[in-house]
Amino acid sequence: MNFSSRKIEQAVEEISRLPGIGKKTALRLALYLLRRPSLQTEALSAALMDLRNNTTFCKECHTISDTETCSICLSPKREKSILCVVEDVRDVMAIENTGGYNGVYHVLGGLISPMDGVGPSDLTIVSLIDKLQTGEISELVFALNTTMEGDTTNFYLYRKIKDFNIKLTTIARGIAVGDELEFADEVTLGRSIQHRIPYEQSLSQ
Amino acid sequence: MNFSSRKIEQAVEEISRLPGIGKKTALRLALYLLRRPSLQTEALSAALMDLRNNTTFCKECHTISDTETCSICLSPKREKSILCVVEDVRDVMAIENTGGYNGVYHVLGGLISPMDGVGPSDLTIVSLIDKLQTGEISELVFALNTTMEGDTTNFYLYRKIKDFNIKLTTIARGIAVGDELEFADEVTLGRSIQHRIPYEQSLSQ
Known part of the structure; x- marks a missing residue:
């Protein structure tokens, strides 16, 4: 692209390094900021720097x-003996949004994926095993995505953990609430039928 | 959304104020920056602030x-008597990218749009008329979009300008190079036929 301003060119270059944002979108965003009060650009820049420099990973759940310790791990209302294993912080937010979980989390920071060069040592698995060895955990809930990487990680963890005296569970898979049976994929519908629950139990939710 | 970190919440809020970016995308971008070296966030913030604080509008073409005066207006190679009227800086870049225009520009900064509360006084029309009154302009090329707002602005300018002794032209509309006739819309194909050009002329491009 042919920029009349070197500063626009630099801004477009930096913005377009973000994932999913190309040069055209970057230019649109840059021109938008130019039209807005400079206060907005200042607030955006400051928030990004603050995020990058002043956040850390919780030493308990990562x-x-x-x-140093996140608000969930610090909360006295949380059931510390139930631990939900998730891939990243977005999954924590998603589960927190449901308001239906009262335990704590363990963020792996990724999934085992040899194709992407991610091995068990790149994840927070050692810290997870340490937690289990304290004997304070009674239930471990697997909440990883059902991709090949998710299943691999689940199985790897299962083999490491199965000799501990801990209840292992996994989140229920089935047809989404409101979805129609005829449009559901076979695997999901199959699981829904197989893992059917007592009718009374479904009323309590 | 339920954020475990107040700083993430602030960053997501600021990022999602950009046009076309919702909360989910903003979160994805914020988490991406957290995974990258802090140098990248610094470069992005600095580029945005630099863009917002240290750019100005060219006093000639806006x-x-x-x-103070842009590189196009300063260039001695440019034909200063040909003036192309465009909506905004993106149009300047688009035309510059073709490499096929040797005149200078006049950026209106928008189009007349009563629905959006944009009137002629919000655009750089006074400055355009001033330029024409110097008598140094021989041709004015309209290159506004063919939307209702573009046509309105074209017509408004036409009425202001028609008494000056200046050649008024508008960019050619027609079927894009490489497009097939059968899929073209009728209005465009109609214009293509109506404004046909001598065959020899098409060879020179």
Whole structure:
């Protein structure tokens, strides 16, 4: 592209390094900021720098946190003996949004994926095993995606963990609430039928 | 959304104020920056601030520029008597990318649009008329979009300008190079036929 301003060119270059944002979108965003009060650009820049420099990972569960231990791990209302294993912080947010989980989390920071060069040592698996060895955990809930990487990681963890005296569970898979049976894929519908639950149980939710 | 970190929440809020970026995309971008070296966030923030604080509008053509007069207006190779009227700086870039225009520009900064509360006084029309009154302009090329707003602005300018002794032209509309006739819309194909050009002329491009 032919820019009349070197500064626009630099801004477009930096913005377009973000994932999913090309040069045209970057230019649109840059021109938008130019039309807005400079206060907005200042707030954006400051928020990004603050995020990058002043956040850390919770030393308990490894989620992103402003403090050494995150608010979930610190909360006295949380059931510390139930541990939900998730891939990243977005999954923590998704589960928190449901309001239906009262335990704590363990963020792996990724999934085992030899294709992408991610092995068990790149994840927070050692820290997970350490937690289990304290004997304070009674239930471990697997909440990883059902991709090949997710299944691999589940199985790897299962083999490491199965000799501990801990209840292992996994989140229920089935047809989404409101979805129609005829349009569901076979694997999902198959699991829904296989893992059917007592009718009374479904009323309590 | 339920954020475990107040700083993530702030960053997501600021990023999602950009046009076309929702909360989910903003979160994805924020988490991406957290995974990258902090140098990248610094470069992005600095480029945005630099763009917002250190660019200005060229006093001749009103395009975005790092200097008081932009490089196009300053260039001695440019034909200063041909003036192309465009909506905004993106159009300048688009035309510059073709390499097929040797005149200078006049950026209106928008189009007349009563629905959006944009009137003639919000655009750089006074400055355009001033330029024409110097008598140094021999041709004015309209290159506004063929939307209702573009046509309105074209017509408004036409009425202001028609008494000056200046050649008025508009960019050619027609079927794009490489497009097939059968899929073209009727209005465009109609214009293509109506404004046909001598065959020899098409060979020179």
